[in-house]
Amino acid sequence: MTYSDWLRADRLPHIYCAGCGNGTVINCTLSAVDRMGWKKEETVFVSGIGCSSRAPGYIMTDSLHTTHGRALAFATGIKMANPDLHVIVFTGDGDLAAIGGNHFIHACRRNIDLTVVCMNNQIYGMTGGQGSPTTPYGALSTTTPYGSQEPAFDLCELASAAGANFVSRWTSFHVKELTRSIHEGLKIPGFSFIEALVQCPTNYGRRNRFRQVMDQVEYFKTHGILVQKAHRLRDEGLPIPADAILLGDLIRRDRPAMGVRR
């Protein structure tokens, strides 16, 4: 791993629980950044609040760990004021889609040149497992003790509808694919959104019948279905399983973007 010198070694060990999926996403992201050949001094990581948002603190670049939900608004200021900086945002499902939902749709609409990696564990990890906007219908959390009665957000559909140039979804099982898509996102001017479904054994898995860490990773593997395959099934009039997780690059386009390096 050539990118290990991007890690802030003097801050280790990290706060993540054993078996947490966030570390995988950090690795994939740094690997993608490394492929870009970017220098540390021209790269900035920004985040909000949550387990996922702690990631920038473990990376050796300039980084801004902001307030809950607001990372994209801070990142917008950084990127607009200095488009020469490469700005990458780490966020969580609660951070991005609940308290930060408005900033999310507007950052997509502006198509500002950021790469946003959302670690979607379908739960509020940091605060002990409350329901989030992506908690699946019927899933258990500390605030949905009888099963969530709210329909969940599809973050990628949201980003696509709001105007992001690049939208992709993978999981912590799909390390190579996730890395490749983050790399694509870094290359594409405009707003790139990569959703990474991750296991949170501590606050999601153990309440939702994933007794072992690997049970949920296995679930990602068996339930993931490539977007191309989903389209083929649809075209052939065949059913797509209701619990399928649509994977792959979902949108790639060239809308006018803001804050692109001059």
Next chain:
Amino acid sequence: MQGNTACAEGALAAGCRFFGGYPITPSTEIAEHMAAKLPKVGGVFIQMEDEIAGIASVIGASWTGARAMTATSGPGFSLMMENIGFAVMTETPCVLVNIQRGGPSTGQPTMSAQADMLQCRFGSHGDYSIIALSPASVQEMFELTVKAFNLAERFRVPAFLMADEIIGHMRERIEIPDSVPREERKPLTAGALPFRAGEDMIPGFPQFGKGYGVHVTGLTHDERGYPCATSPSLHEDLVKRLVAKVESARHDIADYRVANPDAEVVFITYGSPARTVEQVLHDNPDERIGHLRFRLVWPFSEKALEEFPDAKVFLVPEQNLGQMAREIERHTCIPVVPLPRFGGALHTPAELKKAVEAWR
């Protein structure tokens, strides 16, 4: 020129190159003027989706080294509170303008007030200190905006221009100087810890993109900038320093005007009520009526009160129920009499004159 335009011109003269905000009466002219002017000087104007995003974008821009500002009024000011605390905790220089209107809530969008003076000082959670200036003329909208930028840069704190609607919308002739004083934020010495402060309690600024590799967080952090949120002594030391770097400079940066220092009955003002007091003094030339007018309101310099050794009462006309009067009361043994007049009605010279006579 209109007060709000003078504020925007002051910001441009001070080198402001980033404005992020959201429109709200009676501050909108500042955003509009910046939208027209900033692109012409290589700056960035961005209308954000709300005031939370406005102040967030300003803080982000500031970390790239830009002088950055936002402008708002009551409802937007309330939305900014969490990120104001973030700017304090991360020691981010930034300027916030509040053209105050009647509250609470949507209140009186077009009427003047001074009712956010305590919110500006205490509105975000936790203990902290900030700098706030209050202009009483269009000329001061220009001058004190420049000053707000310089103080924000020097102390690495949010600096507020707490104007009221009257001053924001008033039109007066002003003089714009060829150049204005400019203080730079002190850069971080190479190799130094990013949040270690020297004698002045203000650490050097590790601008993003310069290779410092700094981690900036709103969590309680050590001198490396690393989160450490469970040590009582570390937290106490950090918060005490953040407060002390501003409060210990309060006499140094004090900015006020004195009229008739031998007076026994003394008005204390800031912002537009000062104009009415000046009218009273103009109509009744009488050395027994004094006037202390604060241009810099926070940190409050209690030494200013000593300019009036013979004072037997302080009369405090404000467009609120007595917000700064409370602060003055803490620092003196003589009576402090709030003279509230708000809702958009102004103090009249006659009523202020009457207030003086009650103390004769």
